[in-house]
Amino acid sequence: MLEQIAEQIPLFFGYHNVIFILQAAGRTLGMTFAGCSVGFAFGFLIAVLRQTTGPVLFLPRLLGIAYVEIFRRIPFLVILFIVLFVIEPLMPGTSLFGIATVSVCLLSTAFLSEIIRSGLESVPMQQIEGAKVLNLNGLQTLFMVILPQSWKVILPPAAAFVVMFIKDTSLASQLGVIEMTFAGEMLVNRGFSPVLGFGVVLVCYFAMSYPLSRLAIRLEKRLEAS
Amino acid sequence: MKHLEIRGLSSAYGSVRVLRDVSLDAGKGEVVSLIGPSGSGKSTLLRVLIGLTPPTAGEVSIAGEKVNYRNRRSVKAVRDRMSIVFQQYNLFQNMTVLRNVTVAPIKIKKRPRAEAEEDAMSLLERVGMAERKDAYPDELSGGQQQRVAIARALATNPEILLLDEVTSALDPERVNEVLDTIRALTSEGITMLIVSHEMAFVREVSTRIAMMDEGRIVECGSPARIFDSPTKARTRDFVSKILKH
Amino acid sequence: MDYTFQFSVVFRELPYLLGGALVTLQIAFVTFWCGAFIGVFGAVAKVYGGRFSRRVASSYVTFFTNTPALVQIFLLYYALPDAGILLSSMTAVLIGLTLNAGAYLTEILRAGVISVRRSEIDAATALGMSLLQIVVNVMLPHIARTIYAPLSNFFIWLVLGSSMAALFGVEELTGRAINISTANLRTIETFMVVAVIYVVLTVLASASLALVGRVAFRVRAKVF
Numbered sequence: 012m013l014e015q016i017a018e019q020i021p022l023f024f025g026y027h028n029v030i031f032i033l034q035a036a037g038r039t040l041g042m043t044f045a046g047c048s049v050g051f052a053f054g055f056l057i058a059v060l061r062q063t064t065g066p067v068l069f070l071p072r073l074l075g076i077a078y079v080e081i082f083r084r085i086p087f088l089v090i091l092f093i094v095l096f097v098i099e100p101l102m103p104g105t106s107l108f109g110i111a112t113v114s115v116c117l118l119s120t121a122f123l124s125e126i127i128r129s130g131l132e133s134v135p136m137q138q139i140e141g142a143k144v145l146n147l148n149g150l151q152t153l154f155m156v157i158l159p160q161s162w163k164v165i166l167p168p169a170a171a172f173v174v175m176f177i178k179d180t181s182l183a184s185q186l187g188v189i190e191m192t193f194a195g196e197m198l199v200n201r202g203f204s205p206v207l208g209f210g211v212v213l214v215c216y217f218a219m220s221y222p223l224s225r226l227a228i229r230l231e232k233r234l235e236a237s
Numbered sequence: 238m239k240h241l242e243i244r245g246l247s248s249a250y251g252s253v254r255v256l257r258d259v260s261l262d263a264g265k266g267e268v269v270s271l272i273g274p275s276g277s278g279k280s281t282l283l284r285v286l287i288g289l290t291p292p293t294a295g296e297v298s299i300a301g302e303k304v305n306y307r308n309r310r311s312v313k314a315v316r317d318r319m320s321i322v323f324q325q326y327n328l329f330q331n332m333t334v335l336r337n338v339t340v341a342p343i344k345i346k347k348r349p350r351a352e353a354e355e356d357a358m359s360l361l362e363r364v365g366m367a368e369r370k371d372a373y374p375d376e377l378s379g380g381q382q383q384r385v386a387i388a389r390a391l392a393t394n395p396e397i398l399l400l401d402e403v404t405s406a407l408d409p410e411r412v413n414e415v416l417d418t419i420r421a422l423t424s425e426g427i428t429m430l431i432v433s434h435e436m437a438f439v440r441e442v443s444t445r446i447a448m449m450d451e452g453r454i455v456e457c458g459s460p461a462r463i464f465d466s467p468t469k470a471r472t473r474d475f476v477s478k479i480l481k482h
Numbered sequence: 483m484d485y486t487f488q489f490s491v492v493f494r495e496l497p498y499l500l501g502g503a504l505v506t507l508q509i510a511f512v513t514f515w516c517g518a519f520i521g522v523f524g525a526v527a528k529v530y531g532g533r534f535s536r537r538v539a540s541s542y543v544t545f546f547t548n549t550p551a552l553v554q555i556f557l558l559y560y561a562l563p564d565a566g567i568l569l570s571s572m573t574a575v576l577i578g579l580t581l582n583a584g585a586y587l588t589e590i591l592r593a594g595v596i597s598v599r600r601s602e603i604d605a606a607t608a609l610g611m612s613l614l615q616i617v618v619n620v621m622l623p624h625i626a627r628t629i630y631a632p633l634s635n636f637f638i639w640l641v642l643g644s645s646m647a648a649l650f651g652v653e654e655l656t657g658r659a660i661n662i663s664t665a666n667l668r669t670i671e672t673f674m675v676v677a678v679i680y681v682v683l684t685v686l687a688s689a690s691l692a693l694v695g696r697v698a699f700r701v702r703a704k705v706f
């Protein structure tokens with residue numbers, strides 16, 4: 012087995028394979044970061060919506076809560092299938108990459124919304140009341156008082172969550188998106204040893220995820236210290 | 238006409254009635270202190286006045302104008318004329334001292350930055366915090382933070398100032414610097430409502446003192462009357478207990 | 483779009499799907515407890531271990547938390563036969579998920595162990611408690627309260643994560659959904675019903691975990 016691997020190494024790391032793997036890694040990162048950026052934006056909106064009071068926004072608030080609670084309780088794989096089969100007939104020609112990215116958005120919105128919400132709620136009530144009695148309005152309070160104080164609480168778990176998602180996008184391989192995992196499968200199907208193919212894929216994932224998880228830990232330590 | 242008039246004010250948290258039919262008034266420049274055991278509703282009264290807790294009944298007028306606490310505009314107008322300093326966590330942690338003091342004048346009163354900063358500096362001068370204008374709240378002692386909080390409350394030129402136990406969270410040696418700051422304000426024509434457990438200070442600066450218990454004003458009168466010859470047993474009890482230590 | 487939803491063909495298969503949900507719970511349960519077993523050793527090694535065991539435990543955690551479980555299982559499933567070890571798909575999934583769970587649970591348990599303050603142990607020692615008494619009376623209750631909520635969340639994560647077993651042909655909830663939908667061609671309906679089952683399943687799991695936590699450890703865990 013080992014001789015076989017040794018034999019395959021020069022071929023495996025040939026120019027075209029390396030480009031192929033790098034492109035796949037790019038798709039993994041693309042899905043993750045596009046999905047998580049959109050998720051961050053919508054998650055932020057839902058989190059802010061949940062901070063509102065009063066009857067005017069009651070229904071949107073309820074929908075926001077329902078969305079977050081439901082989507083955090085459905086496996087990514089199931090969401091992928093649903094999105095695939097809903098989008099395909101509605102918008103034929105949508106790329107699989109696009110479908111997978113939409114799925115990431117749907118899920119990351121729910122999870123990031125929860126992370127942002129606990130960040131917003133970590134700001135003491137007195138700070139918000141202090142802003143109120145100075146006549147700052149809701150948006151001013153949000154942007155001038157609450158957010159500057161809560162990003163420290165939001166960033167570490169958000170970074171940890173993105174790490175999580177780099178790995179979860181591996182499931183998109185089952186749709187046929189040629190991201191890291193599918194690239195590995197294809198190479199193995201072409202006759203490369205599974206140890207070599209999947210081993211290199213694991214190393215690539217590690218290289219993408221490890222720096223970010225270090226960052227998450229560093230942020231958390233800094234937060235604890237301050 | 239009294240500057241601040243409170244008539245039959247009631248308030249509740251859920252079904253728990255916290256203020257019951259409170260009536261109190263204060264003339265322009267008067268310093269009225271609220272004393273009473275903890276849980277008697279002193280903070281709630283101030284919170285209702287500044288529009289943080291809704292009243293369930295009664296009315297409040299400022300200089301003859303009735304306040305409608307259900308109307309945003311009216312509440313905004315109240316907060317324009319009235320400032321409050323809380324027991325703690327007053328200052329915005331993400332802003333420097335100077336920014337804390339200028340944020341409302343610049344963002345709300347739309348005053349030019351330079352002018353607002355100039356005024357803020359003279360306020361900080363008055364509370365003895367001018368040198369620390371670039372410090373963040375967590376770099377200051379509790380007493381220093383409260384002095385800045387007072388400066389911030391004054392920055393909007395309030396006619397009425399509410400102070401809710403502003404020295405209660407401080408180390409004993411820090412109490413006096415804050416009390417000195419307040420004392421200096423009492424002669425400036427600002428109507429003040431002070432909640433405090435510093436009895437000597439209350440006696441010295443107040444024109445009138447109201448004793449609260451279980452959401453009611455039990456007794457109200459001059460410092461001498463409340464401290465030396467209270468008519469109600471509840472007041473006598475409270476005063477003698479608190480003066481003992 | 484003139485698509486008409488037809489749920490009746492899916493509802494006919496509800497017992498079959500619920501059977502799959504049971505398998506899902508079993509996978510989550512087995513991997514959770516096996517993972518917890520690994521996690522105890524990992525946490526103890528990381529906190530109290532010597533240099534070597536600390537290194538081993540950290541490398542293990544770092545590797546498994548930074549690579550996808552799916553690829554780890556691929557490696558187990560496709561590479562081990564080359565070395566002469568044939569795993570059934572279920573076994574490969576169970577081993578893969580367990581190793582993953584072990585890594586995450588190591589971290590959760592470690593956070594619990596280090597949450598016990600030195601001063602509390604000192605106080606207990608000063609009261610003349612034995613080591614066993616300290617562990618049982620001081621450390622364990624404290625650890626239980628710190629880690630209960632993260633543990634509950636992780637169990638939910640395992641329930642959802644076990645869906646990847648479907649990709650290896652294991653007939654748990656998602657696997658059975660794939661089976662049904664390839665037969666009835668009502669993929670959207672099937673997966674929507676399955677999504678609802680997952681939501682109900684995890685809400686029930688969170689609720690019962692919160693109840694157990696409240697009764698047994700006096701933890702005020704939130705269901706939502």
Ligand SMILES: Nc1ncnc2c1ncn2[C@@H]1O[C@H](COP(=O)(O)OP(=O)(O)O)[C@@H](O)[C@H]1O
Nearest residue numbers: 250253255273274275276277278279280281282
């Ligand atoms: N947010 C709240 N929710 C429910 N009850 C409250 C709340 N704030 C205060 N209370 C209750 O209202 C009563 C009056 O409180 P407060 O006005 O703070 O009294 P004081 O300032 O005189 O100590 C107390 O019994 C207190 O428990």
Ligand SMILES: [Mg+2]
Nearest residue numbers: 279280281402
């Ligand atoms: Mg109070």
